[in-house]
Amino acid sequence: MNEAYYLRLTDRLRELLREPEASEEGRLPAERVLAERFQTTRGTLRQALAQLEAEGIIHRSNRRGWFVSPPRLVYDPTRDAGFNDYVRAQGRRPRTEVLKVETRPHLPAAEALELPAPTLFYHIRRRRYVDDRAVLAESLWVVSDRVPGLLQERFDHSLWGLLRDRWHINLAHRSIRMFSEALGSCDARELGVMPGTAGLGVRRAIFDAERRPVEFDEEHWLHDALCIAVDI
Amino acid sequence: MNEAYYLRLTDRLRELLREPEASEEGRLPAERVLAERFQTTRGTLRQALAQLEAEGIIHRSNRRGWFVSPPRLVYDPTRDAGFNDYVRAQGRRPRTEVLKVETRPHLPAAEALELPAPTLFYHIRRRRYVDDRAVLAESLWVVSDRVPGLLQERFDHSLWGLLRDRWHINLAHRSIRMFSEALGSCDARELGVMPGTAGLGVRRAIFDAERRPVEFDEEHWLHDALCIAVDI
Incomplete structure (x- = not known):
């Protein structure tokens, strides 16, 4: 995978998360929807999501998908x-x-x-x-x-x-x-x-x-x- | 596994690590040797070692075994x-x-x-x-x-x-x-x-x-x- 592309995708997700309408009660759209929106593969999308998780910006909830973390x-x-x-x-x-x-x-x-x-x-x-x-x-x-x-x-x-x-x-x-x-x-x-x-x-x-x-x-x-x- | 037993084993390992002769240049004996010494299974021993790793007391080095961590x-x-x-x-x-x-x-x-x-x-x-x-x-x-x-x-x-x-x-x-x-x-x-x-x-x-x-x-x-x- 192209590293520069993955970094750009991470930044675009970061920006998306700042918009209040990006998530519904803190919950992100499904990975499939996000992958379509950013015209990328699930694999690349997941790597970008994992990076944001590592930064404490989002977290995964068992079987319920991705959520925006409350601010520290x-x-x-x-x-x-x-x-x-x-x-x-x-x-x-x-x-x-x-x-x-x-x-x-x-x-x-x-x-x-x-x-x-x-x-x-x-x-x-x-x-x-x-x-x-x-x-x-x-x-x-x-x-x-x-x-x-x-x-x-x-x-x-x-x-x-x-x-x-x-x-x-x-x-x-x-x-x-x-x-x-x-x-x-x-x-x-x-x-x-x-x-x-x-x-x-x-x-x-x-x-x-x-x-x-x-x-x-x-x-x-x-x-x-x-x-x-x-x-x- | 018995939780109390695992905690006791962790404490015994902790004490062992305070003795300067416990490790050779910071390197712990092989897991097999430690398991024999404490008369326990490799699985239980590994859980105790993982706890000490979590506490920052020891760390694993790729393929080279366990090492005592230097002070922070x-x-x-x-x-x-x-x-x-x-x-x-x-x-x-x-x-x-x-x-x-x-x-x-x-x-x-x-x-x-x-x-x-x-x-x-x-x-x-x-x-x-x-x-x-x-x-x-x-x-x-x-x-x-x-x-x-x-x-x-x-x-x-x-x-x-x-x-x-x-x-x-x-x-x-x-x-x-x-x-x-x-x-x-x-x-x-x-x-x-x-x-x-x-x-x-x-x-x-x-x-x-x-x-x-x-x-x-x-x-x-x-x-x-x-x-x-x-x-x-």
């Missing part, structure tokens, strides 16, 4: 905004579900916050939704000594707001690491996908203004749900 | 450092191979830089290595009007250095987007992996101090090669 949520790690704030600022609807609350040690949290291994953390496990799609499974590990009585609170809203307003903790310093990962079986189950599905991991070690450790977050995102944006 | 390279998008600089700063060895140089329009570049669709770009396609492992396939799209004669240069070193030193262009503003992706067929082939393998995409729209568009980068990283770090 944009997360700027250099800004001090919580999930609810940046989801709403992008005209989307956030929702949070608390799955588990417990107290226990956690080696990765202790290491990231430079605390002794037996340190006790309040562990809050949550699932978060954007427009009713579960996109994020997260574990928050809060140093229990810093926030006596925390577990009496509700966790279906902003934890950072709670720490600021109720405990007057200034979350001044964040060390953030982001990487591609394959979702483990627990995270995958909570997000309703197969274990091993591509995900985006975010880890955040959070310290107060005096550089005392406060919290360690482990976030697991569906791979097509998030885009990390940094403007400098 | 750390990239801080808020810093103004090029590939050669941050790879060397982490005690690793960078190398760049130029695959193609051409002149053509490119819609995503034009859109990201807010230029008309027919704008001509110099396209430089490169493969970049860390310690002799191909980890990055990238396309650089430089606005051709800004840098007459660019294609006479060599591109196996820093392009940003070239733009600064030879054309006195100050790459002052960068708008960076990072996301999980599946590698398309071209990127995958250049990195020696199967199409659809998990990758990390980085796009960078670069403007000069007067906010005039200069360059658009499309980077495709092997998913286990990079960690994005932001400290605030």
Whole structure:
């Protein structure tokens, strides 16, 4: 196949997808119809569609054809905004579900916050939704000594707001690491996908203004749900 | 297969890999040897190895077996450092191979830089290595009007250095987007992996101090090669 032709076809499909009338409720016309419209073979068309799928622009739904993917949520790690704030600022609807609350040690949290291994953390496990799609499974590990009585609170809203307003903790310093990962079986189950599905991991070690450790977050995102944006 | 058994096997392999003598120059024993050692079937062993591959701990090399993956390279998008600089700063060895140089329009570049669709770009396609492992396939799209004669240069070193030193262009503003992706067929082939393998995409729209568009980068990283770090 001619590579230049395939690239041109991909660009033409890209343009087509921007027109609101191109898809019906996000669903693309059948491959046969698209192949006729662009006067190409099914094989070449499929390669162009696969390229757009790889870019996260469209996705396949079992037996139901091709769909336009919702835009990725944009997360700027250099800004001090919580999930609810940046989801709403992008005209989307956030929702949070608390799955588990417990107290226990956690080696990765202790290491990231430079605390002794037996340190006790309040562990809050949550699932978060954007427009009713579960996109994020997260574990928050809060140093229990810093926030006596925390577990009496509700966790279906902003934890950072709670720490600021109720405990007057200034979350001044964040060390953030982001990487591609394959979702483990627990995270995958909570997000309703197969274990091993591509995900985006975010880890955040959070310290107060005096550089005392406060919290360690482990976030697991569906791979097509998030885009990390940094403007400098 | 028993899920608990498979998870235990994965954890035992994980522990084994921490011992320096577990692998010979990073290479794991043959699957047959490992299956005997853990008294398991090749099928179960392969599932455990696939899980560790998904986590970025080991990787397969064509026909040569399994290898322990080197630590992820750390990239801080808020810093103004090029590939050669941050790879060397982490005690690793960078190398760049130029695959193609051409002149053509490119819609995503034009859109990201807010230029008309027919704008001509110099396209430089490169493969970049860390310690002799191909980890990055990238396309650089430089606005051709800004840098007459660019294609006479060599591109196996820093392009940003070239733009600064030879054309006195100050790459002052960068708008960076990072996301999980599946590698398309071209990127995958250049990195020696199967199409659809998990990758990390980085796009960078670069403007000069007067906010005039200069360059658009499309980077495709092997998913286990990079960690994005932001400290605030």
